[in-house]
Amino acid sequence: MNYRKRAEEIFDYVQGIRRQLHTWGEVGFDLPQTVALIDSELTKMGIEHYPVGKAGICATIGKGEKCVLLRADMDALPMDEVTGLPFASTSGGTHSCGHDCHAAMLLGAAKLLKEDEDKLNGVVKLMFQPAEELLAGAVDMIENGILENPKPDVAFAAHVSVGQPGTTVGRVTYSSGPALYSGDAVKISVYGKNAHGSAAYMGVDAINIAAHIVVALNEIISREIPLDEHSVVLVGKISGGDTVNTTAGYAQLEVSLRAQTEEKRNFLKQRVKEISEGIAATFRGRAEVEFVYGMAPLYCDPKTAADADRYVAQLGYEPVCIPCAGGTEDFTAVANIIPSVMLNLGAGSLEEGHLCSMHNPGMIVNEDVLPTGVAIYCQCATQWLEENK
Numbered sequence: 001m002n003y004r005k006r007a008e009e010i011f012d013y014v015q016g017i018r019r020q021l022h023t024w025g026e027v028g029f030d031l032p033q034t035v036a037l038i039d040s041e042l043t044k045m046g047i048e049h050y051p052v053g054k055a056g057i058c059a060t061i062g063k064g065e066k067c068v069l070l071r072a073d074m075d076a077l078p079m080d081e082v083t084g085l086p087f088a089s090t091s092g093g094t095h096s097c098g099h100d101c102h103a104a105m106l107l108g109a110a111k112l113l114k115e116d117e118d119k120l121n122g123v124v125k126l127m128f129q130p131a132e133e134l135l136a137g138a139v140d141m142i143e144n145g146i147l148e149n150p151k152p153d154v155a156f157a158a159h160v161s162v163g164q165p166g167t168t169v170g171r172v173t174y175s176s177g178p179a180l181y182s183g184d185a186v187k188i189s190v191y192g193k194n195a196h197g198s199a200a201y202m203g204v205d206a207i208n209i210a211a212h213i214v215v216a217l218n219e220i221i222s223r224e225i226p227l228d229e230h231s232v233v234l235v236g237k238i239s240g241g242d243t244v245n246t247t248a249g250y251a252q253l254e255v256s257l258r259a260q261t262e263e264k265r266n267f268l269k270q271r272v273k274e275i276s277e278g279i280a281a282t283f284r285g286r287a288e289v290e291f292v293y294g295m296a297p298l299y300c301d302p303k304t305a306a307d308a309d310r311y312v313a314q315l316g317y318e319p320v321c322i323p324c325a326g327g328t329e330d331f332t333a334v335a336n337i338i339p340s341v342m343l344n345l346g347a348g349s350l351e352e353g354h355l356c357s358m359h360n361p362g363m364i365v366n367e368d369v370l371p372t373g374v375a376i377y378c379q380c381a382t383q384w385l386e387e388n389k
């Protein structure tokens, strides 16, 4: 079964879908045109499908015991596109993370897998998910049963990658084990007491406390994390105070935390809380630590990653295993429940003149990546079912 050739044969179809989704550039859970198009295409293909959660679609192809999940996200980002492409979005939503490509690739894969339905050794479940950028769409679909009836044995996701060194079309990368860092946003509110500058001893200076917290937080990375591990504790924003000659009654810090494992993530959260509260108490003030939002690190199952490596190689690509990278993904919600791997598909590198990277409103995808994604989705599903029947 040469899915690479067959994926190239349906290039025009996949490109057409991708450009249509791109033009609409719908955001979050509010994807009426996107969902309607995918729904009607699946109907035309004769593929069984149904809505899941607020704006997700689940489709199934084949029958049997074993089940493979293929996931694509569908949402754009709320920004004005500046690519100048003839099919650029004018809606105020821009597909600057390539989710238009993922949804189109998965529809292309659906078409080919439907043609091969009789030969499938199990069920292929397609997950078209909204609101990845809100880190909320996968969780919503899981809460509404996407991982039940049947429960997938394994899951594969694909994501295009643009504007980095070496992200050329045809380059496929993945990680085995830790794949993406966790991400947490933390708000630290520091409460002091106002006093006139000439009687500062009567006040409690929230800015002084905040400054000590900033310095103390640096100790976590420099003294408490082993040399061979990477974590991030970054104070990205600080505000507070009233006037130049008054001790500050209030200050606020916004801190970003990143870690490779859930254990280390919990350690960072605990230490940020202990240090902030401890320092505030030392200087007679008070600190409240709030974890505003967060996502666990993405862990790719090593066995599934090794399988995907072989499948991708059989298509004639040379997959590369890369270390854990920055960024967060809500595919993590799936990967926390079933063995999963995420494949990164090069779609235009810095060297090739793709100067705008992901989430930049000028980001341009090289559409030659589309058949790569279609072929990889098909190969991963069919071959995994064949080897695990």
Ligand SMILES: [Zn+2]
Binding pocket: 097, 098, 099, 132, 159
């Ligand atoms: Zn994305």
